[in-house]
Amino acid sequence: MIQKTVADVHQACHGVEDGMTLLLGGFGLCGIPENAIAELKRLNVRDLTCISNNAGVDDFGLGLLLQSRQISTMIASYVGENAEFERQMLSGELNVSLIPQGTLAQRCQAAQSGIPAFYTPAGYGTEVAQGKEVREFNGKMHVLEHAFDADFSFVKAWKGDTAGNLIFKGTARNFNPNMCGAATITVAEVEELVPAGTLDPNAIHIPGIFIQRIFQGAHYEKRIEQLTTRTKDHGAR
């Protein structure tokens, strides 16, 4: 098997430069590439365009890179509660492009798949469609959207093998598989790295061909954004 293992997060992030466009997996704080984000902060690469569904919280996730003003453009579907993000956006320091979540996912998928453009009904008739080609198919209007063009993709999986094959867990899967192979270099960090041949070939979510570098993250905080529980007697469905 072709080996994709790198020693650590430092090697994994080699080549990330100022001004680059990055794809980052995760939904909220769930399934985000924690170790890569920490390393990007240490590297202090700047003027980044970050494409990710959300922008983290003030002191975790992409919020860490916002704190140090390393992001100049953020492309997301929902930016949530993040005071520093709001400040930078309102002051004009941060360029923000909000796009529909399904379009975000499909633009990743298109980049992975060599599909340069596709039509989607999402956003037709709204400001999202402004300046874009619209076209009717089957009596319904659609908007032409393009594949992303990114330099690095940072994803986080549950298990991975040395050949780069990945398995995700629960809803930490989200955008991660779609971003694999959607940039020039895809870096996967995993909670557990196993030898190639260990994973069931039938149960792998993303084949190693989409991954250039893989490493086992040194530590995962896996912070919960909205802890919600129920009591024993409350039977919410």
Place this chain on the structure above:
Amino acid sequence: MIQKTVADVHQACHGVEDGMTLLLGGFGLCGIPENAIAELKRLNVRDLTCISNNAGVDDFGLGLLLQSRQISTMIASYVGENAEFERQMLSGELNVSLIPQGTLAQRCQAAQSGIPAFYTPAGYGTEVAQGKEVREFNGKMHVLEHAFDADFSFVKAWKGDTAGNLIFKGTARNFNPNMCGAATITVAEVEELVPAGTLDPNAIHIPGIFIQRIFQGAHYEKRIEQLTTRTKDHGAR
């Protein structure tokens, strides 16, 4: 969970009528919906448009429906060795549309995903692109291709549960997952049907939402088209 189980192949094929368009999974004879095909033959529905990567062999797979002249149009990427197919095609009885294999897969995927059309480089400059819109993206020419519009999709999985969740095995996966939810009604036949809740929710290839009917096939021949083996001393890689 929403239940998708039907009693047998007869109930599973209810509603298939003359003149309908069908998607059928499988690659060669690997992973084909054997039981549904046998039932379609028994039903003697005619004037069918069948979309499938291949057309079976003379006495198995879609070849069975060709024998009884139930297919009027075949859309495939490769029709292989099938004497009856060849005879009907050359005599003009059978309408044949050959399309690139990746385009076939993506047109299924697009139908599943509500993407009416997409651009692909496959076939540009060839007769496949004749009459189609072509467009340049990133300095390269592409062809506009459309989602399929089919009445029934017949797929075959390894294991399935009563909620319609599916797991495929080996290369019998092929077009089957892409055809799920790509037609008005998707019928899944499985080698083993288990109660919902039995399968690992992380290892399901196709969620039941894409499936309308599921049943356990009464019998699987799983014929091998090209049996190739090596002897102990021949070390072919």
Place this chain on the structure above:
Amino acid sequence: MGLDKYQIAQRIAQEVKDGYYVNLGIGIPTLVANFVRQDIDVEFQSENGILGMGPFPFEGDEDADLINAGKQTITALPGAVFFDSAMSFSMIRGRHVDLTILGAMEVAQNGDIANWKIPGKMVKGMGGAMDLVASAERIIVAMTHTNKAGASKLLEACTLPLTGVGCVKKIVTDLAVIEVRNNAFHLVERAPGVSVAEIEAATEGQLIITGPVPEMIL
């Protein structure tokens, strides 16, 4: 006078039929799950990648890898399945999800909806709302009939930036159940104790009233 948010959710739950896959937006829609009849089979989809979403976990059972689209910790029911975001929106865009329930700031009598942006205010983003409203065959809006300033949210035309065009078919508010068709609001039911006149007064767009309007049964 008028329904509280739990009662709005309770009324909407009556629209959830056996065999439906349902996507619930944040806010009142989330509450709908609590009121769906227990004798029918319904599955809840959350667009971050789960079908067969269950209730919140018991304290101590929460899993950082198991959340809903509101980023809340949840559970998975037996028979649930996880998937990636592209497949999630295949379900939505491909019309495999049967019913979408979401909140709104404004709905117009032609079915336009605005629920993501107020010019001059901090914008959080549309999340999956634009995909949902552009694709779903059945969309129910859950909202109060008027805003905090008392102005109608059922308008002749939306004033806020749109989320989708001509897509809303039904609205359940604290005052009424309204159907949207033929470029008008049609009053179908009124909340217990709320008069037709009150609803008319709270509706800026064209409101069609045909015959006596029954009270909701909750």
Place this chain on the structure above:
Amino acid sequence: MGLDKYQIAQRIAQEVKDGYYVNLGIGIPTLVANFVRQDIDVEFQSENGILGMGPFPFEGDEDADLINAGKQTITALPGAVFFDSAMSFSMIRGRHVDLTILGAMEVAQNGDIANWKIPGKMVKGMGGAMDLVASAERIIVAMTHTNKAGASKLLEACTLPLTGVGCVKKIVTDLAVIEVRNNAFHLVERAPGVSVAEIEAATEGQLIITGPVPEMIL
């Protein structure tokens, strides 16, 4: 005189580098796997849905659910992975596969290739060939230099219906290794014992010869 099909495969195998994901077409290309150096890491992709394809199974070990794109029974190496057809062509169309090796009926000096259809004859279909040639950055054609009638298959322009335009970069035939660039064939190596004059005679398109042409080392 000239290479046999095993020697063509042997020469092409030299083009397979460490770390390559390779798609092999039916025929001579399939043989290439047997000649790839054992000390480099290469993975074979078969477009029907496997990466990490191994050799044919031992008798009795064959599995109907495990075939290659030629419908032959195969094995999976440790670390292999199975996937669906859409993902398979994501690998191909998205340029994740590093090298495509396939046969051809004709190649033109501008890189056009024809390998799927002969008018008037039974057409089997293009299978994945159109996707492969439209997408791959590295395409090597494996074929005989002339057809059975003795006519050149390296032409000024293809006469048969095309599979792809301007995509072939390298051709390995029984007579020579040829690079395709600047609208011409460039003679890079000749088969052992084959003269430049023989290659010129067998090439209908423009053939550029720069300096002495080395013999292939097999």
